[in-house]
Amino acid sequence: MTFIAGANGSGKTTLTRNFAEFREIPLLDPDAIANTLRATKSTLPPIASARQVLQAVAGHLKNGESFAVETTLSGRNYLRMMLDAKERGFEIVLVYIGTEKVEINVARIRNRVLAGGHDVPEHDVRRRYIRSYQNLPIAIKRADVSVLFDNSTETGYRLIAVLGTPGNQWFSSKPSWITFDVQSIQ
Numbered sequence: 001m002t003f004i005a006g007a008n009g010s011g012k013t014t015l016t017r018n019f020a021e022f023r024e025i026p027l028l029d030p031d032a033i034a035n036t037l038r039a040t041k042s043t044l045p046p047i048a049s050a051r052q053v054l055q056a057v058a059g060h061l062k063n064g065e066s067f068a069v070e071t072t073l074s075g076r077n078y079l080r081m082m083l084d085a086k087e088r089g090f091e092i093v094l095v096y097i098g099t100e101k102v103e104i105n106v107a108r109i110r111n112r113v114l115a116g117g118h119d120v121p122e123h124d125v126r127r128r129y130i131r132s133y134q135n136l137p138i139a140i141k142r143a144d145v146s147v148l149f150d151n152s153t154e155t156g157y158r159l160i161a162v163l164g165t166p167g168n169q170w171f172s173s174k175p176s177w178i179t180f181d182v183q184s185i186q
Contacts, residue, residue, distance in 0.1 A: 094145070
């Protein structure tokens with residue numbers, strides 16, 4: 001089970017579109033499902049896409065099938081899901097994408113909307129940004145392997161660290177959004 005996590009506008013979908021590894025297993029993307037629902041003129045509320053993802057996750061877990069899911073990691077559902085997956089014998093991989101400041105995310109979403117993409121209200125982006133970082137240490141502790149990227153600049157994803165067994169490997173200095181002691185959570 002792979003979690004591709006980070007606040008809205010951090011670059012989750014761009015990462016999964018550009019790396020073939022994410023096309024080898026089913027990828028559950030709430031935004032893509034919401035776009036499909038909008039395209040079919042569905043009258044279902046936006047929360048319907050989140051429900052569909054959770055139902056698909058439950059099916060993959062029940063059947064013991066590998067999959068990936070995109071999440072802002074701002075709620076508790078996916079943290080609980082990690083525990084459920086562990087109990088079922090899944091290896092959990094967390095791929096987390098962070099940015100140095102929320103204004104980067106807000107600007108990317110604004111640009112995405114101008115290009116015809118979906119919007120996220122700014123107050124939701126700001127709230128989820130904070131909650132995502134608050135939940136990150138919990139997710140790292142529950143994951144077997146965590147891969148951390150910083151995507152703060154236009155130069156693209158910068159690999160920060162691979163954390164987990166047999167040890168932690170740092171490739172770059174810790175960005176300011178890593179405010180916790182990694183050693184204390186593993």
